[in-house]
Amino acid sequence: MAVPSDPNRVIIFDTTLRDGEQSPGCSMNLHEKLEMARALADLGVDVIEAGFPIASPGDFESVQAIARQISGPTIAGLARCNPADIDRAADAVKDAQKPRIHVFLATSAIHREFKLRMTPDEVAKRAVEGVKRARDRCADIEFSPEDAARTELDFLAEVVERVIEAGATTLNIPDTVGYAVPEHYASIIRHLKQKVRGIENCVLSVHCHNDLGLAVANSLAALREGARQVECTINGIGERAGNTSLEEVVMALHTRRDFYGLSTGINTRHLYPCSRKLSLVTGQQVQRNKAIVGQNAFAHEAGIHQDGMLKERSTYEIMRPEDVGISRTELVLGKHSGRAALKDRIGHLGYHLTDEQLNRVFDEFKKLADKKKEIYDADIEALAENQLHAGTGSLWSLVGFTSTAGTGSQTSAAVTLRHLDGTVRRDAAVGNGPIDALIKAIDRITGAKVKVVDYRVRSVSQDMDAQGEATIEVEHNGRRSRARAVSVDVVEASALAYLEVVNRVVSRQLRDRLKPTDNVPPEVVPGA
């Protein structure tokens, strides 16, 4: 990506699918990554870091699929500074409209000495070789001196200058461990701008972690000093305490244009739908008081505030909820709403459904409207998500179940499942509560031997007749899989979620049995 012609335009580099996805509980499958990448493209991000292609065959496949299917943003693949990583990243992104290889190598004394066991000269030489190799395969090269914020300033400047000579087009300055504070981080950017020859022809980028809760503040401080790319993630997900939150940094620039005088290409009305989508896909809810996208972000509780708001909104509101895609009138559809209204609402919520999927959502919507008087955005999101994740040709599907529970009596469940080959099987089990009994009955039929590591149920919207969403995470052979399902009956939602996750595990077992070998990378994925 060339240096933008507008000096005040900030490039938004989204790493939700790479740094974000690396964090516990946030892993996504190929289908989910593609869905998120589509949402990010709609949001208007400039760069999507789609993954770390050498990390696993699955990572390679998703970076390649995103490179082939998502148009608009630049698609970047991450690589350590070695030939195998760089070649793998180059192969994964090569079909993108705008490909980028992002090469990184640690530069701080602590990383050089204990992790890399390399001298400063060796590090600088390796960085140059890596960038040259990447540049032979791709015109758009980003280089990151990992742990830059703890690197000696003169050495950092030397490495940056040498990789620019070698062909890097974007220079990213990571605060890998979230150690920096705003004035300190800004001074690093200032130093590089003053000392490094050729830096004016490159984009200077920032990548901050949130260990001290300062990632957004550090990123903004660096932008004031002339950095023009911010690396960030939706909902701030990422290693440990996370990365710079995309929605926060974008809305800070937008709300305080008077102060920063900078702009982005983000369509801010997609921020909330995008945040919701990530929560739905990963099962990780944002905290209620999270800035911009939390449930309380625009709620005014205190009487004095409510009074002020009624008189003049700007007394207590610095942003309008509709500007970030939160609708003030949440109650949108009812029993008599038609297909066109539903389609419109689904589009507004950021979903791309085929006509066939839309028809199925419409049927489900009508059934739901019979059971539930008021249908909220969250209900519609749940129906759309159910369609997007509906197992096409799932191995086992739920025909029906009954469960009995009560104080002092033993809980039991009887389940009927249909196999893909058409056979129907029924079994029953007793357990500690209805969910345990259901799971045991499903295990007896499918032969699944998985360990449930997380199980959560929450209400999708308000009211006593709200739909319940069940999220189940299981572990099998050291790998975790997660699934979610929604129903007005939480026991049914739990059964559906469990069955979905069992289907994934069993299908994976079948695939693995058919595959001759798995291309496991030689080194572990670093905690980048």
Ligand code: KIV
């Ligand atoms: O935090 C970090 O240093 C990283 C790099 C790979 C950019 O994520």
Ligand code: ZN
């Ligand atoms: Zn990082």
